[in-house]
Amino acid sequence: MKARIKLLVEGGKANPGPPLGPALGPLGVNVGQVVQKINQATAKFSGMKIPVIITVDRKTKEFQIEVRSPPVSVLIK
Numbered sequence: 001m002k003a004r005i006k007l008l009v010e011g012g013k014a015n016p017g018p019p020l021g022p023a024l025g026p027l028g029v030n031v032g033q034v035v036q037k038i039n040q041a042t043a044k045f046s047g048m049k050i051p052v053i054i055t056v057d058r059k060t061k062e063f064q065i066e067v068r069s070p071p072v073s074v075l076i077k
Contacts, residue, residue, distance in 0.1 A: 001057075001058050001059070002055055002056065002057050002058065003027055003055070003056045003058060004053060004054070004055050004056075005023045005024065005053070005054045005055075005056070006051065006052075006053050007019060007020060007023070007051070007052050007053075007054070008049045008050070008051055008052075009038060009042065009049070009050055009052050010042075010047070010048070010049055010050070011042040011043065011044070011045030011046045011047060011048050011049075011050050012039050012042050012043040012044075012045070012046045013039065013046075014035050014038040014039050014042070014052075015035060016031045016032065016035050020034070020035065020038075024054070024056070027056045027058060027061070028058075028061050029056055029061050029063050030061075033063075034054060034063055034065070037063075037065050038052055038054075038065055038067075041065055041067045042067055045070060048070045048074050048075075049070065049071070049074055050067060050068070050070055051067075051068035051069075051070075051071070052065060052066065052067055052068070053065075053066040053068065054066075
């Protein structure tokens with residue numbers, strides 16, 4: 001079974017604090033690794049809020065990160 005977590009993070013500045021850490025902790029994944037991968041994937045969007053979807057396999061503890069396009073409201077500021 002897989003868990004999906006949808007978050008809005010600042011590009012390149014995700015951290016293990018709320019809301020990310022508490023959402024991932026119960027799933028048993030390495031939060032530090034997830035944060036590092038998110039920051040690498042969103043670095044080019046520095047200063048913008050970026051939608052990120054994290055999919056975690058509850059059995060294997062493997063995760064995938066999907067970075068979505070920034071919301072239009074962020075782009076027109």
